[in-house]
Amino acid sequence: MRRFPRSAGEAAELFRGDGVVYDDGAPALPADPCRGGAIWYHRPLPDEPELPHDLPVLYEDPWLLVVDKPHGLPTTPRGRFVAQTALTILRHRREEQDLAPAHRLDRDTAGTLLLTRDPAVRGAVQRQFQARRTTKTYEAVVALPSPETLQRLPPSRESRIEKTRGRLQAGEIDGPVNAVTRIEPLEPRPWTDADGLWGALRLTPLTGQTHQLRVHLDALGVPIRWDPLYPVARERDPGDLSRPLQLLARSLGIRHPVTGEPLEFTSGRTLATLWEPHRPST
Known part of the structure:
Protein backbone atom coordinates (compact mmCIF):
# COMPACT_ATOMS: atom_id res chain seq x y z
CA MET A 1 0.00 0.00 0.00
CA LEU A 45 -11.43 1.20 -17.76
CA PRO A 46 -11.43 4.91 -18.54
CA ASP A 47 -14.20 6.53 -20.51
CA GLU A 48 -13.24 6.07 -24.15
CA PRO A 49 -14.58 8.11 -27.06
CA GLU A 50 -16.28 6.07 -29.75
CA LEU A 51 -13.82 5.48 -32.61
CA PRO A 52 -14.34 4.05 -36.12
CA HIS A 53 -15.01 0.30 -36.11
CA ASP A 54 -14.92 -0.31 -39.86
CA LEU A 55 -12.31 -3.02 -40.35
CA PRO A 56 -12.88 -4.59 -43.79
CA VAL A 57 -11.23 -7.98 -44.21
CA LEU A 58 -8.66 -7.98 -47.01
CA TYR A 59 -7.58 -11.61 -46.56
CA GLU A 60 -8.09 -14.52 -44.21
CA ASP A 61 -7.23 -18.19 -43.94
CA PRO A 62 -6.89 -20.55 -40.96
CA TRP A 63 -3.62 -18.85 -39.91
CA LEU A 64 -3.80 -15.18 -40.94
CA LEU A 65 -6.20 -12.24 -40.93
CA VAL A 66 -5.56 -8.96 -42.76
CA VAL A 67 -7.84 -5.95 -42.21
CA ASP A 68 -7.98 -2.39 -43.55
CA LYS A 69 -7.60 -0.26 -40.40
CA PRO A 70 -9.21 3.20 -40.33
CA HIS A 71 -7.47 6.37 -39.20
CA GLY A 72 -7.68 7.08 -35.48
CA LEU A 73 -8.18 3.51 -34.24
CA PRO A 74 -5.29 2.14 -32.13
CA THR A 75 -4.00 -1.31 -33.05
CA THR A 76 -3.68 -2.64 -29.48
CA PRO A 77 -4.79 -1.55 -25.98
CA ARG A 78 -2.52 1.20 -24.70
CA GLY A 79 -2.90 4.29 -22.57
CA ARG A 80 -6.50 5.49 -22.47
CA PHE A 81 -7.72 3.12 -25.21
CA VAL A 82 -8.61 -0.48 -24.33
CA ALA A 83 -12.03 -1.34 -25.75
CA GLN A 84 -11.67 1.09 -28.68
CA THR A 85 -8.81 -0.74 -30.38
CA ALA A 86 -8.62 -2.92 -33.49
CA LEU A 87 -7.48 -5.96 -31.52
CA THR A 88 -10.24 -5.78 -28.90
CA ILE A 89 -12.94 -5.10 -31.49
CA LEU A 90 -11.86 -7.99 -33.70
CA ARG A 91 -11.49 -10.45 -30.81
CA HIS A 92 -15.04 -9.70 -29.66
CA ARG A 93 -16.57 -9.43 -33.12
CA ARG A 94 -15.04 -12.68 -34.38
CA GLU A 95 -14.92 -14.49 -30.99
CA GLU A 96 -11.24 -15.24 -31.55
CA GLN A 97 -9.17 -14.68 -28.43
CA ASP A 98 -5.98 -15.95 -30.13
CA LEU A 99 -5.88 -13.03 -32.58
CA ALA A 100 -2.64 -11.04 -32.24
CA PRO A 101 -1.12 -8.29 -34.39
CA ALA A 102 2.00 -9.33 -36.28
CA HIS A 103 3.20 -5.73 -36.46
CA ARG A 104 2.17 -2.32 -35.17
CA LEU A 105 0.36 0.34 -37.13
CA ASP A 106 0.19 3.74 -35.40
CA ARG A 107 -3.22 4.89 -34.25
CA ASP A 108 -2.99 7.86 -36.65
CA THR A 109 -2.10 5.70 -39.68
CA ALA A 110 -4.69 3.84 -41.77
CA GLY A 111 -4.26 0.80 -43.99
CA THR A 112 -3.18 -2.82 -44.09
CA LEU A 113 -2.88 -4.53 -40.71
CA LEU A 114 -1.83 -8.19 -40.42
CA LEU A 115 -2.87 -10.37 -37.48
CA THR A 116 -2.22 -14.02 -36.76
CA ARG A 117 -5.13 -16.33 -35.93
CA ASP A 118 -3.04 -19.37 -34.95
CA PRO A 119 -0.45 -18.87 -32.17
CA ALA A 120 1.70 -21.59 -33.77
CA VAL A 121 2.61 -19.30 -36.70
CA ARG A 122 2.96 -16.05 -34.74
CA GLY A 123 6.71 -16.35 -34.24
CA ALA A 124 7.39 -17.20 -37.88
CA VAL A 125 5.44 -14.17 -39.08
CA GLN A 126 7.01 -11.78 -36.59
CA ARG A 127 10.49 -12.99 -37.55
CA GLN A 128 9.82 -11.89 -41.12
CA PHE A 129 9.26 -8.35 -39.86
CA GLN A 130 12.30 -8.50 -37.58
CA ALA A 131 14.52 -9.82 -40.38
CA ARG A 132 13.14 -7.21 -42.84
CA ARG A 133 11.84 -9.86 -45.21
CA THR A 134 8.51 -8.08 -45.61
CA THR A 135 7.74 -5.35 -48.14
CA LYS A 136 5.71 -2.29 -47.18
CA THR A 137 4.61 0.76 -49.14
CA TYR A 138 2.90 3.86 -47.83
CA GLU A 139 1.33 6.95 -49.37
CA ALA A 140 1.48 10.39 -47.82
CA VAL A 141 0.36 13.94 -48.51
CA VAL A 142 3.08 16.35 -47.38
CA ALA A 143 3.45 20.11 -46.98
CA LEU A 144 5.84 21.72 -49.48
CA PRO A 145 7.72 25.00 -48.88
CA SER A 146 7.95 25.59 -52.66
CA PRO A 147 6.84 23.90 -55.92
CA GLU A 148 10.44 22.83 -56.65
CA THR A 149 10.75 20.91 -53.37
CA LEU A 150 8.93 17.83 -54.67
CA GLN A 151 11.52 17.16 -57.37
CA ARG A 152 14.45 18.04 -55.12
CA LEU A 153 13.66 15.46 -52.46
CA PRO A 154 16.36 12.78 -52.13
CA PRO A 155 15.50 9.23 -53.24
CA SER A 156 16.02 8.02 -49.68
CA ARG A 157 16.57 9.18 -46.12
CA GLU A 158 19.00 7.31 -43.85
CA SER A 159 19.55 8.26 -40.22
CA ARG A 160 19.50 7.06 -36.65
CA ILE A 161 16.11 7.41 -34.94
CA GLU A 162 15.52 6.95 -31.24
CA LYS A 163 12.53 7.55 -29.01
CA THR A 164 12.99 8.25 -25.31
CA ARG A 165 10.52 6.60 -22.99
CA GLY A 166 7.94 9.12 -21.82
CA ARG A 167 8.35 11.42 -24.83
CA LEU A 168 5.69 11.64 -27.51
CA GLN A 169 8.13 12.33 -30.34
CA ALA A 170 10.99 10.31 -31.75
CA GLY A 171 13.96 12.09 -33.30
CA GLU A 172 17.10 11.77 -35.38
CA ILE A 173 20.40 11.66 -33.48
CA ASP A 174 24.04 11.09 -34.37
CA GLY A 175 25.14 7.48 -34.60
CA PRO A 176 24.97 4.37 -36.79
CA VAL A 177 22.06 4.31 -39.23
CA ASN A 178 19.06 2.30 -38.05
CA ALA A 179 16.31 3.83 -40.23
CA VAL A 180 16.11 3.85 -44.04
CA THR A 181 13.18 5.13 -46.11
CA ARG A 182 12.91 5.25 -49.90
CA ILE A 183 11.03 8.28 -51.22
CA GLU A 184 9.31 8.67 -54.57
CA PRO A 185 6.83 11.31 -55.81
CA LEU A 186 3.52 9.77 -56.84
CA GLU A 187 3.24 12.53 -59.44
CA PRO A 188 5.77 15.27 -60.31
CA ARG A 189 3.36 18.16 -59.84
CA PRO A 190 2.30 19.63 -56.49
CA TRP A 191 -1.11 21.20 -55.94
CA THR A 192 -2.56 23.95 -53.81
CA ASP A 193 -5.72 24.46 -51.80
CA ALA A 194 -6.87 27.00 -49.25
CA ASP A 195 -4.46 25.60 -46.64
CA GLY A 196 -1.20 25.47 -48.60
CA LEU A 197 1.00 23.70 -51.15
CA TRP A 198 1.00 19.90 -51.16
CA GLY A 199 2.69 16.92 -52.74
CA ALA A 200 1.97 13.18 -52.83
CA LEU A 201 4.71 10.66 -52.03
CA ARG A 202 5.16 6.90 -52.14
CA LEU A 203 7.28 5.72 -49.21
CA THR A 204 9.05 2.40 -48.78
CA PRO A 205 10.48 1.86 -45.29
CA LEU A 206 13.33 -0.66 -45.25
CA THR A 207 13.41 -0.58 -41.45
CA GLY A 208 10.76 -0.20 -38.77
CA GLN A 209 11.67 2.45 -36.21
CA THR A 210 8.99 4.25 -34.20
CA HIS A 211 7.38 7.04 -36.27
CA GLN A 212 10.06 6.49 -38.91
CA LEU A 213 8.20 7.97 -41.88
CA ARG A 214 6.93 10.94 -39.90
CA VAL A 215 10.38 11.72 -38.50
CA HIS A 216 12.14 11.37 -41.86
CA LEU A 217 9.70 13.59 -43.73
CA ASP A 218 9.72 16.22 -41.01
CA ALA A 219 13.54 16.22 -41.07
CA LEU A 220 13.41 16.85 -44.82
CA GLY A 221 11.16 19.86 -44.28
CA VAL A 222 8.03 18.22 -45.72
CA PRO A 223 5.93 17.09 -42.71
CA ILE A 224 2.87 14.96 -43.31
CA ARG A 225 -0.38 16.89 -43.54
CA TRP A 226 -2.39 17.06 -40.30
CA ASP A 227 0.36 15.37 -38.27
CA PRO A 228 -0.46 16.00 -34.58
CA LEU A 229 3.12 15.26 -33.45
CA TYR A 230 5.55 16.59 -36.05
CA PRO A 231 7.03 19.13 -36.24
CA VAL A 232 5.22 20.23 -33.06
CA ALA A 233 3.18 18.09 -30.68
CA ARG A 234 -0.28 19.59 -30.33
CA GLU A 235 -3.08 19.02 -27.84
CA ARG A 236 -6.07 17.30 -29.42
CA ASP A 237 -9.39 15.83 -28.50
CA PRO A 238 -8.84 12.05 -28.64
CA GLY A 239 -12.28 11.60 -30.20
CA ASP A 240 -11.83 14.25 -32.91
CA LEU A 241 -10.98 12.52 -36.21
CA SER A 242 -11.90 15.40 -38.50
CA ARG A 243 -8.27 15.94 -39.60
CA PRO A 244 -6.67 12.47 -39.82
CA LEU A 245 -2.95 12.11 -40.44
CA GLN A 246 -2.52 11.87 -44.21
CA LEU A 247 -0.52 8.65 -44.12
CA LEU A 248 -1.76 5.34 -45.51
CA ALA A 249 -0.19 1.87 -45.32
CA ARG A 250 -1.04 1.02 -48.92
CA SER A 251 0.44 -2.47 -49.28
CA LEU A 252 2.11 -5.24 -47.32
CA GLY A 253 3.93 -8.26 -48.73
CA ILE A 254 4.98 -11.38 -46.81
CA ARG A 255 5.58 -15.09 -47.35
CA HIS A 256 2.89 -17.33 -45.96
CA PRO A 257 4.26 -18.92 -42.77
CA VAL A 258 2.83 -22.35 -43.65
CA THR A 259 2.75 -22.62 -47.44
CA GLY A 260 5.66 -20.32 -48.26
CA GLU A 261 3.52 -18.61 -50.91
CA PRO A 262 4.28 -14.90 -51.51
CA LEU A 263 1.30 -12.77 -50.55
CA GLU A 264 0.57 -9.07 -51.03
CA PHE A 265 -2.30 -7.20 -49.44
CA THR A 266 -3.52 -3.78 -50.62
CA SER A 267 -5.59 -1.22 -48.75
CA GLY A 268 -8.75 0.02 -50.42
CA ARG A 269 -8.68 3.34 -48.57
CA THR A 270 -7.84 6.78 -49.97
CA LEU A 271 -6.27 9.76 -48.23
CA ALA A 272 -8.88 12.48 -47.77
CA THR A 273 -6.71 15.27 -49.18
CA LEU A 274 -5.04 13.32 -52.00
CA TRP A 275 -5.14 15.13 -55.30
CA GLU A 276 -7.94 13.76 -57.50
CA PRO A 277 -5.70 12.21 -60.22
CA HIS A 278 -4.11 9.99 -57.54
CA ARG A 279 -7.38 8.52 -56.34
CA PRO A 280 -7.79 4.86 -57.36
CA SER A 281 -10.44 4.23 -60.00
CA THR A 282 -13.53 2.31 -58.93
Missing part, protein backbone atom coordinates in the same frame (compact mmCIF):
# COMPACT_ATOMS: atom_id res chain seq x y z
CA ARG A 2 2.90 2.36 0.82
CA ARG A 3 4.56 1.66 -2.53
CA PHE A 4 1.43 2.13 -4.60
CA PRO A 5 1.66 5.43 -6.56
CA ARG A 6 -1.64 6.74 -5.17
CA SER A 7 -2.98 7.94 -1.87
CA ALA A 8 -3.74 5.30 0.75
CA GLY A 9 -7.46 5.90 0.28
CA GLU A 10 -7.28 5.38 -3.47
CA ALA A 11 -5.15 2.28 -3.03
CA ALA A 12 -7.59 0.82 -0.53
CA GLU A 13 -10.37 1.13 -3.11
CA LEU A 14 -8.56 -1.43 -5.26
CA PHE A 15 -9.17 -4.14 -2.68
CA ARG A 16 -12.92 -3.74 -2.75
CA GLY A 17 -14.76 -6.03 -5.13
CA ASP A 18 -12.56 -8.05 -7.47
CA GLY A 19 -10.09 -5.39 -8.68
CA VAL A 20 -7.10 -7.23 -7.21
CA VAL A 21 -6.93 -11.01 -7.57
CA TYR A 22 -4.60 -13.98 -7.21
CA ASP A 23 -3.45 -16.11 -10.14
CA ASP A 24 -6.55 -18.31 -9.79
CA GLY A 25 -8.91 -15.30 -9.89
CA ALA A 26 -9.78 -15.32 -6.17
CA PRO A 27 -10.07 -11.80 -4.68
CA ALA A 28 -7.05 -10.53 -2.74
CA LEU A 29 -7.97 -8.93 0.60
CA PRO A 30 -5.98 -6.24 2.41
CA ALA A 31 -5.27 -8.53 5.38
CA ASP A 32 -4.00 -11.44 3.26
CA PRO A 33 -0.28 -12.31 3.49
CA CYS A 34 1.38 -11.90 0.09
CA ARG A 35 5.07 -12.44 0.72
CA GLY A 36 6.51 -14.66 -2.00
CA GLY A 37 3.32 -14.52 -4.05
CA ALA A 38 1.84 -12.39 -6.80
CA ILE A 39 -1.38 -10.48 -7.22
CA TRP A 40 -2.98 -9.02 -10.34
CA TYR A 41 -4.50 -5.57 -10.54
CA HIS A 42 -7.28 -5.04 -13.07
CA ARG A 43 -7.46 -1.27 -13.51
CA PRO A 44 -10.87 0.30 -14.13
Whole structure:
Protein backbone atom coordinates (compact mmCIF):
# COMPACT_ATOMS: atom_id res chain seq x y z
CA MET A 1 0.00 0.00 0.00
CA ARG A 2 2.90 2.36 0.82
CA ARG A 3 4.56 1.66 -2.53
CA PHE A 4 1.43 2.13 -4.60
CA PRO A 5 1.66 5.43 -6.56
CA ARG A 6 -1.64 6.74 -5.17
CA SER A 7 -2.98 7.94 -1.87
CA ALA A 8 -3.74 5.30 0.75
CA GLY A 9 -7.46 5.90 0.28
CA GLU A 10 -7.28 5.38 -3.47
CA ALA A 11 -5.15 2.28 -3.03
CA ALA A 12 -7.59 0.82 -0.53
CA GLU A 13 -10.37 1.13 -3.11
CA LEU A 14 -8.56 -1.43 -5.26
CA PHE A 15 -9.17 -4.14 -2.68
CA ARG A 16 -12.92 -3.74 -2.75
CA GLY A 17 -14.76 -6.03 -5.13
CA ASP A 18 -12.56 -8.05 -7.47
CA GLY A 19 -10.09 -5.39 -8.68
CA VAL A 20 -7.10 -7.23 -7.21
CA VAL A 21 -6.93 -11.01 -7.57
CA TYR A 22 -4.60 -13.98 -7.21
CA ASP A 23 -3.45 -16.11 -10.14
CA ASP A 24 -6.55 -18.31 -9.79
CA GLY A 25 -8.91 -15.30 -9.89
CA ALA A 26 -9.78 -15.32 -6.17
CA PRO A 27 -10.07 -11.80 -4.68
CA ALA A 28 -7.05 -10.53 -2.74
CA LEU A 29 -7.97 -8.93 0.60
CA PRO A 30 -5.98 -6.24 2.41
CA ALA A 31 -5.27 -8.53 5.38
CA ASP A 32 -4.00 -11.44 3.26
CA PRO A 33 -0.28 -12.31 3.49
CA CYS A 34 1.38 -11.90 0.09
CA ARG A 35 5.07 -12.44 0.72
CA GLY A 36 6.51 -14.66 -2.00
CA GLY A 37 3.32 -14.52 -4.05
CA ALA A 38 1.84 -12.39 -6.80
CA ILE A 39 -1.38 -10.48 -7.22
CA TRP A 40 -2.98 -9.02 -10.34
CA TYR A 41 -4.50 -5.57 -10.54
CA HIS A 42 -7.28 -5.04 -13.07
CA ARG A 43 -7.46 -1.27 -13.51
CA PRO A 44 -10.87 0.30 -14.13
CA LEU A 45 -11.43 1.20 -17.76
CA PRO A 46 -11.43 4.91 -18.54
CA ASP A 47 -14.20 6.53 -20.51
CA GLU A 48 -13.24 6.07 -24.15
CA PRO A 49 -14.58 8.11 -27.06
CA GLU A 50 -16.28 6.07 -29.75
CA LEU A 51 -13.82 5.48 -32.61
CA PRO A 52 -14.34 4.05 -36.12
CA HIS A 53 -15.01 0.30 -36.11
CA ASP A 54 -14.92 -0.31 -39.86
CA LEU A 55 -12.31 -3.02 -40.35
CA PRO A 56 -12.88 -4.59 -43.79
CA VAL A 57 -11.23 -7.98 -44.21
CA LEU A 58 -8.66 -7.98 -47.01
CA TYR A 59 -7.58 -11.61 -46.56
CA GLU A 60 -8.09 -14.52 -44.21
CA ASP A 61 -7.23 -18.19 -43.94
CA PRO A 62 -6.89 -20.55 -40.96
CA TRP A 63 -3.62 -18.85 -39.91
CA LEU A 64 -3.80 -15.18 -40.94
CA LEU A 65 -6.20 -12.24 -40.93
CA VAL A 66 -5.56 -8.96 -42.76
CA VAL A 67 -7.84 -5.95 -42.21
CA ASP A 68 -7.98 -2.39 -43.55
CA LYS A 69 -7.60 -0.26 -40.40
CA PRO A 70 -9.21 3.20 -40.33
CA HIS A 71 -7.47 6.37 -39.20
CA GLY A 72 -7.68 7.08 -35.48
CA LEU A 73 -8.18 3.51 -34.24
CA PRO A 74 -5.29 2.14 -32.13
CA THR A 75 -4.00 -1.31 -33.05
CA THR A 76 -3.68 -2.64 -29.48
CA PRO A 77 -4.79 -1.55 -25.98
CA ARG A 78 -2.52 1.20 -24.70
CA GLY A 79 -2.90 4.29 -22.57
CA ARG A 80 -6.50 5.49 -22.47
CA PHE A 81 -7.72 3.12 -25.21
CA VAL A 82 -8.61 -0.48 -24.33
CA ALA A 83 -12.03 -1.34 -25.75
CA GLN A 84 -11.67 1.09 -28.68
CA THR A 85 -8.81 -0.74 -30.38
CA ALA A 86 -8.62 -2.92 -33.49
CA LEU A 87 -7.48 -5.96 -31.52
CA THR A 88 -10.24 -5.78 -28.90
CA ILE A 89 -12.94 -5.10 -31.49
CA LEU A 90 -11.86 -7.99 -33.70
CA ARG A 91 -11.49 -10.45 -30.81
CA HIS A 92 -15.04 -9.70 -29.66
CA ARG A 93 -16.57 -9.43 -33.12
CA ARG A 94 -15.04 -12.68 -34.38
CA GLU A 95 -14.92 -14.49 -30.99
CA GLU A 96 -11.24 -15.24 -31.55
CA GLN A 97 -9.17 -14.68 -28.43
CA ASP A 98 -5.98 -15.95 -30.13
CA LEU A 99 -5.88 -13.03 -32.58
CA ALA A 100 -2.64 -11.04 -32.24
CA PRO A 101 -1.12 -8.29 -34.39
CA ALA A 102 2.00 -9.33 -36.28
CA HIS A 103 3.20 -5.73 -36.46
CA ARG A 104 2.17 -2.32 -35.17
CA LEU A 105 0.36 0.34 -37.13
CA ASP A 106 0.19 3.74 -35.40
CA ARG A 107 -3.22 4.89 -34.25
CA ASP A 108 -2.99 7.86 -36.65
CA THR A 109 -2.10 5.70 -39.68
CA ALA A 110 -4.69 3.84 -41.77
CA GLY A 111 -4.26 0.80 -43.99
CA THR A 112 -3.18 -2.82 -44.09
CA LEU A 113 -2.88 -4.53 -40.71
CA LEU A 114 -1.83 -8.19 -40.42
CA LEU A 115 -2.87 -10.37 -37.48
CA THR A 116 -2.22 -14.02 -36.76
CA ARG A 117 -5.13 -16.33 -35.93
CA ASP A 118 -3.04 -19.37 -34.95
CA PRO A 119 -0.45 -18.87 -32.17
CA ALA A 120 1.70 -21.59 -33.77
CA VAL A 121 2.61 -19.30 -36.70
CA ARG A 122 2.96 -16.05 -34.74
CA GLY A 123 6.71 -16.35 -34.24
CA ALA A 124 7.39 -17.20 -37.88
CA VAL A 125 5.44 -14.17 -39.08
CA GLN A 126 7.01 -11.78 -36.59
CA ARG A 127 10.49 -12.99 -37.55
CA GLN A 128 9.82 -11.89 -41.12
CA PHE A 129 9.26 -8.35 -39.86
CA GLN A 130 12.30 -8.50 -37.58
CA ALA A 131 14.52 -9.82 -40.38
CA ARG A 132 13.14 -7.21 -42.84
CA ARG A 133 11.84 -9.86 -45.21
CA THR A 134 8.51 -8.08 -45.61
CA THR A 135 7.74 -5.35 -48.14
CA LYS A 136 5.71 -2.29 -47.18
CA THR A 137 4.61 0.76 -49.14
CA TYR A 138 2.90 3.86 -47.83
CA GLU A 139 1.33 6.95 -49.37
CA ALA A 140 1.48 10.39 -47.82
CA VAL A 141 0.36 13.94 -48.51
CA VAL A 142 3.08 16.35 -47.38
CA ALA A 143 3.45 20.11 -46.98
CA LEU A 144 5.84 21.72 -49.48
CA PRO A 145 7.72 25.00 -48.88
CA SER A 146 7.95 25.59 -52.66
CA PRO A 147 6.84 23.90 -55.92
CA GLU A 148 10.44 22.83 -56.65
CA THR A 149 10.75 20.91 -53.37
CA LEU A 150 8.93 17.83 -54.67
CA GLN A 151 11.52 17.16 -57.37
CA ARG A 152 14.45 18.04 -55.12
CA LEU A 153 13.66 15.46 -52.46
CA PRO A 154 16.36 12.78 -52.13
CA PRO A 155 15.50 9.23 -53.24
CA SER A 156 16.02 8.02 -49.68
CA ARG A 157 16.57 9.18 -46.12
CA GLU A 158 19.00 7.31 -43.85
CA SER A 159 19.55 8.26 -40.22
CA ARG A 160 19.50 7.06 -36.65
CA ILE A 161 16.11 7.41 -34.94
CA GLU A 162 15.52 6.95 -31.24
CA LYS A 163 12.53 7.55 -29.01
CA THR A 164 12.99 8.25 -25.31
CA ARG A 165 10.52 6.60 -22.99
CA GLY A 166 7.94 9.12 -21.82
CA ARG A 167 8.35 11.42 -24.83
CA LEU A 168 5.69 11.64 -27.51
CA GLN A 169 8.13 12.33 -30.34
CA ALA A 170 10.99 10.31 -31.75
CA GLY A 171 13.96 12.09 -33.30
CA GLU A 172 17.10 11.77 -35.38
CA ILE A 173 20.40 11.66 -33.48
CA ASP A 174 24.04 11.09 -34.37
CA GLY A 175 25.14 7.48 -34.60
CA PRO A 176 24.97 4.37 -36.79
CA VAL A 177 22.06 4.31 -39.23
CA ASN A 178 19.06 2.30 -38.05
CA ALA A 179 16.31 3.83 -40.23
CA VAL A 180 16.11 3.85 -44.04
CA THR A 181 13.18 5.13 -46.11
CA ARG A 182 12.91 5.25 -49.90
CA ILE A 183 11.03 8.28 -51.22
CA GLU A 184 9.31 8.67 -54.57
CA PRO A 185 6.83 11.31 -55.81
CA LEU A 186 3.52 9.77 -56.84
CA GLU A 187 3.24 12.53 -59.44
CA PRO A 188 5.77 15.27 -60.31
CA ARG A 189 3.36 18.16 -59.84
CA PRO A 190 2.30 19.63 -56.49
CA TRP A 191 -1.11 21.20 -55.94
CA THR A 192 -2.56 23.95 -53.81
CA ASP A 193 -5.72 24.46 -51.80
CA ALA A 194 -6.87 27.00 -49.25
CA ASP A 195 -4.46 25.60 -46.64
CA GLY A 196 -1.20 25.47 -48.60
CA LEU A 197 1.00 23.70 -51.15
CA TRP A 198 1.00 19.90 -51.16
CA GLY A 199 2.69 16.92 -52.74
CA ALA A 200 1.97 13.18 -52.83
CA LEU A 201 4.71 10.66 -52.03
CA ARG A 202 5.16 6.90 -52.14
CA LEU A 203 7.28 5.72 -49.21
CA THR A 204 9.05 2.40 -48.78
CA PRO A 205 10.48 1.86 -45.29
CA LEU A 206 13.33 -0.66 -45.25
CA THR A 207 13.41 -0.58 -41.45
CA GLY A 208 10.76 -0.20 -38.77
CA GLN A 209 11.67 2.45 -36.21
CA THR A 210 8.99 4.25 -34.20
CA HIS A 211 7.38 7.04 -36.27
CA GLN A 212 10.06 6.49 -38.91
CA LEU A 213 8.20 7.97 -41.88
CA ARG A 214 6.93 10.94 -39.90
CA VAL A 215 10.38 11.72 -38.50
CA HIS A 216 12.14 11.37 -41.86
CA LEU A 217 9.70 13.59 -43.73
CA ASP A 218 9.72 16.22 -41.01
CA ALA A 219 13.54 16.22 -41.07
CA LEU A 220 13.41 16.85 -44.82
CA GLY A 221 11.16 19.86 -44.28
CA VAL A 222 8.03 18.22 -45.72
CA PRO A 223 5.93 17.09 -42.71
CA ILE A 224 2.87 14.96 -43.31
CA ARG A 225 -0.38 16.89 -43.54
CA TRP A 226 -2.39 17.06 -40.30
CA ASP A 227 0.36 15.37 -38.27
CA PRO A 228 -0.46 16.00 -34.58
CA LEU A 229 3.12 15.26 -33.45
CA TYR A 230 5.55 16.59 -36.05
CA PRO A 231 7.03 19.13 -36.24
CA VAL A 232 5.22 20.23 -33.06
CA ALA A 233 3.18 18.09 -30.68
CA ARG A 234 -0.28 19.59 -30.33
CA GLU A 235 -3.08 19.02 -27.84
CA ARG A 236 -6.07 17.30 -29.42
CA ASP A 237 -9.39 15.83 -28.50
CA PRO A 238 -8.84 12.05 -28.64
CA GLY A 239 -12.28 11.60 -30.20
CA ASP A 240 -11.83 14.25 -32.91
CA LEU A 241 -10.98 12.52 -36.21
CA SER A 242 -11.90 15.40 -38.50
CA ARG A 243 -8.27 15.94 -39.60
CA PRO A 244 -6.67 12.47 -39.82
CA LEU A 245 -2.95 12.11 -40.44
CA GLN A 246 -2.52 11.87 -44.21
CA LEU A 247 -0.52 8.65 -44.12
CA LEU A 248 -1.76 5.34 -45.51
CA ALA A 249 -0.19 1.87 -45.32
CA ARG A 250 -1.04 1.02 -48.92
CA SER A 251 0.44 -2.47 -49.28
CA LEU A 252 2.11 -5.24 -47.32
CA GLY A 253 3.93 -8.26 -48.73
CA ILE A 254 4.98 -11.38 -46.81
CA ARG A 255 5.58 -15.09 -47.35
CA HIS A 256 2.89 -17.33 -45.96
CA PRO A 257 4.26 -18.92 -42.77
CA VAL A 258 2.83 -22.35 -43.65
CA THR A 259 2.75 -22.62 -47.44
CA GLY A 260 5.66 -20.32 -48.26
CA GLU A 261 3.52 -18.61 -50.91
CA PRO A 262 4.28 -14.90 -51.51
CA LEU A 263 1.30 -12.77 -50.55
CA GLU A 264 0.57 -9.07 -51.03
CA PHE A 265 -2.30 -7.20 -49.44
CA THR A 266 -3.52 -3.78 -50.62
CA SER A 267 -5.59 -1.22 -48.75
CA GLY A 268 -8.75 0.02 -50.42
CA ARG A 269 -8.68 3.34 -48.57
CA THR A 270 -7.84 6.78 -49.97
CA LEU A 271 -6.27 9.76 -48.23
CA ALA A 272 -8.88 12.48 -47.77
CA THR A 273 -6.71 15.27 -49.18
CA LEU A 274 -5.04 13.32 -52.00
CA TRP A 275 -5.14 15.13 -55.30
CA GLU A 276 -7.94 13.76 -57.50
CA PRO A 277 -5.70 12.21 -60.22
CA HIS A 278 -4.11 9.99 -57.54
CA ARG A 279 -7.38 8.52 -56.34
CA PRO A 280 -7.79 4.86 -57.36
CA SER A 281 -10.44 4.23 -60.00
CA THR A 282 -13.53 2.31 -58.93
